[in-house]
Amino acid sequence: MAEKDESGPSTAASKVKMQMQKMQDANVKYKNLLKLAKERIQQQDDELKRLKADLESVSRQDVQRDNNATGGDEVPDVVGNAVENGCIIVRVCQRVKVDHGHQEESSHNLSEEIWALIEFELFDPDQQEPVVPPQRTKKWKLFEKEAELQDFIRRDTGEPLKLPPYSLTPQQSSTMQEEARQSVSKITEEFRRFRVKSEMARKQADAQIRELQTNNVESAKKRIEDQDVEKELEQARSEFSRFERMRAEMSQQEAQWKEAYDLILAENKKLKSSGSEALLASQWRQRYETCVKEKYELESKLYVAAEKAETVDGKYELKYRDLKESFRLYRKKAKEIFEAQQGGPQGTSLVRIGTSSNDDSKLDYLKNLMVNYLTSDIHVREHMEGAIGTVLQFSTEDIEKIEAKKAESDYWAYLGYN
Numbered sequence: 001m002a003e004k005d006e007s008g009p010s011t012a013a014s015k016v017k018m019q020m021q022k023m024q025d026a027n028v029k030y031k032n033l034l035k036l037a038k039e040r041i042q043q044q045d046d047e048l049k050r051l052k053a054d055l056e057s058v059s060r061q062d063v064q065r066d067n068n069a070t071g072g073d074e075v076p077d078v079v080g081n082a083v084e085n086g087c088i089i090v091r092v093c094q095r096v097k098v099d100h101g102h103q104e105e106s107s108h109n110l111s112e113e114i115w116a117l118i119e120f121e122l123f124d125p126d127q128q129e130p131v132v133p134p135q136r137t138k139k140w141k142l143f144e145k146e147a148e149l150q151d152f153i154r155r156d157t158g159e160p161l162k163l164p165p166y167s168l169t170p171q172q173s174s175t176m177q178e179e180a181r182q183s184v185s186k187i188t189e190e191f192r193r194f195r196v197k198s199e200m201a202r203k204q205a206d207a208q209i210r211e212l213q214t215n216n217v218e219s220a221k222k223r224i225e226d227q228d229v230e231k232e233l234e235q236a237r238s239e240f241s242r243f244e245r246m247r248a249e250m251s252q253q254e255a256q257w258k259e260a261y262d263l264i265l266a267e268n269k270k271l272k273s274s275g276s277e278a279l280l281a282s283q284w285r286q287r288y289e290t291c292v293k294e295k296y297e298l299e300s301k302l303y304v305a306a307e308k309a310e311t312v313d314g315k316y317e318l319k320y321r322d323l324k325e326s327f328r329l330y331r332k333k334a335k336e337i338f339e340a341q342q343g344g345p346q347g348t349s350l351v352r353i354g355t356s357s358n359d360d361s362k363l364d365y366l367k368n369l370m371v372n373y374l375t376s377d378i379h380v381r382e383h384m385e386g387a388i389g390t391v392l393q394f395s396t397e398d399i400e401k402i403e404a405k406k407a408e409s410d411y412w413a414y415l416g417y418n
Helices: 004-071 146-154 168-276 276-341 343-373 380-393 396-408
Strands: 087-097 112-122 135-143
Touching: 004 135, 004 168, 087 146, 112 146, 135 146, 168 343, 276 380, 343 380
Parallel strands: none
Antiparallel strands: 087 112, 112 135
């Protein structure tokens, strides 16, 4: 059944496509016809414009000729006697054949007339030199037959002139233009009807295609839904079987846990009845071992900290001893200088000599003192600040500044001077 349903829509779709192709071909054909008709009308319009321009030029020439004739310079109008009357035929500009047909009357009682626009050149036989530029004029001539026109253009020179093709008369141009317009309007109307018909056919084909697509979509959707339902049922069956297996496994696990619980409960009751004191003793034993282990760890940490403290104190003690020895030597030298100053001029001279000789040792002492101070710890610096103040002879104002700074910051720890 599904194969029949699929073959049916495909056949209908192919028919619709063939119909659309035929309509498109017909549309192209009508467009080409309309294009040819427009080109033909354009050519006829151009021809009509050219004829109108020629008629206007001829009319202007006729007016000019009439004006010249009125002024005494009349152009002769005798067919066949152009040479004798001072005119030579130069060329035939245009010729028109007028077919009276069923007209009852005509000006010359002729069923057919041939009008030719002939260009003449005027000349004077008595004048020896030609006139430059030559005087020329144009005039329409009437002939009854083609032979008369041929004879007329051969009489002056003896040679036939080239004749232009026949031009359309204004009536013929109007008739042809009207026929072309009617043809164009007819083709336009047919094209409009064809467009309406093709648009209706296109809409009908679109509706059929949409209907076929809808049917195909519905059938495909139905098949997909059926497949989805089958997949869901299969998945539900597999889930149900998995749940059944899990339920059986959980029931078995529950039975095992219950059995283990019963065993543990029985053992616990037995321990409570017979071995509760032994259990308590084992717990206290574990607690005692943990405390002993923590004690050993704390003792080892304390021992390491004590060793570090002894090392630091020894380092500070050595620095303090060096500084104390340096300060003792400096005080000794200062005392000697003071005693020399008290001894008078001789002592002053000795002080000067001693000062010059002891500058190097004093600088070395200050250098050593500052190096020890800057490389010492903050606690060692407290003992060295008094010695530095004595050596550099700080004034009362300097001591007050240092005490004020010490009060502002805990980093300074000035202890005073001896």
